[in-house]
Amino acid sequence: MMDIKKVKFVMQIRQVENTSEDCNLIYNLSNDPLVRANSFNSEPIIYENHVKWFNKVINDSNVLLFLVFEDDDFVGQLRFVRSCEESKECVISLSITPEYRGKHIGRDFMDLGINEMRKSWKKIEIVKAEVKCENEASNKLFTKDGFDLASSVNTYYKKIGGGGYNCRVVFIPLSKTYRQVA
Numbered sequence: 001m002m003d004i005k006k007v008k009f010v011m012q013i014r015q016v017e018n019t020s021e022d023c024n025l026i027y028n029l030s031n032d033p034l035v036r037a038n039s040f041n042s043e044p045i046i047y048e049n050h051v052k053w054f055n056k057v058i059n060d061s062n063v064l065l066f067l068v069f070e071d072d073d074f075v076g077q078l079r080f081v082r083s084c085e086e087s088k089e090c091v092i093s094l095s096i097t098p099e100y101r102g103k104h105i106g107r108d109f110m111d112l113g114i115n116e117m118r119k120s121w122k123k124i125e126i127v128k129a130e131v132k133c134e135n136e137a138s139n140k141l142f143t144k145d146g147f148d149l150a151s152s153v154n155t156y157y158k159k160i161g162g163g164g165y166n167c168r169v170v171f172i173p174l175s176k177t178y179r180q181v182a
């Protein structure tokens with residue numbers, strides 16, 4: 001049997017376009033149960049709200065949205081948010097489709113996105129990630145990829161009727177300048 005760890009995926013990245021296809025790719029992935037569970041707002045996303053959000057962020061110069069493909073197959077999405085044009089920091093969030101998860105492509109996927117972001121936002125020195133404590137895959141991904149644990153805020157949430165999360169973990173890179181990927 002083929003060892004999945006040795007498979008090297010060739011991924012292509014592009015910025016999201018203002019099309020219903022791109023809008024729907026993001027919608028479907030964002031509503032994936034694991035993506036919702038790992039988001040700080042875990043409620044299902046209503047399509048109409050998603051379209052409003054999409055139309056807003058697509059024209060926002062402080063948000064970069066990328067889609068990643070392997071040939072025609074959708075691999076995942078990355079989002080970078082900065083507070084203004086002068087920002088030296090931005091926040092990353094990323095999600096991979098269920099078909100591509102757990103195949104050890106997380107690091108290449110993230111590098112691809114960070115390098116692409118840096119082409120547009122040249123002032124960024126620090127990339128932050130905010131992750132739920134219980135999100136094991138993300139915590140492993142960030143700690144192994146040069147990110148350092150900045151703080152673990154033990155803020156406990158309990159939603160009436162269930163849900164909520166234990167605490168928020170913030171990661172920032174170890175060095176000020178993110179490692180360039182060959």
Ligand SMILES: CC(C)(COP(=O)(O)OP(=O)(O)OC[C@H]1O[C@@H](n2cnc3c(N)ncnc32)[C@H](O)[C@@H]1OP(=O)(O)O)[C@@H](O)C(=O)NCCC(=O)NCCS
Pocket residue numbers: 034035038092093094095096097100101102103104105106107129130131135136137138140141144
């Ligand atoms: C987080 C995410 C992008 C990671 O991508 P991935 O393809 O699953 O990651 P990888 O296969 O590269 O694995 C990264 C590490 O997590 C581990 N891992 C993967 N899936 C796991 C799981 N379900 N439970 C525990 N560990 C897991 C891997 O073993 C690997 O650790 P290792 O290097 O010690 O072996 C992906 O799981 C995802 O899209 N999750 C849903 C959305 C999300 O949580 N986004 C992050 C919010 S910022």
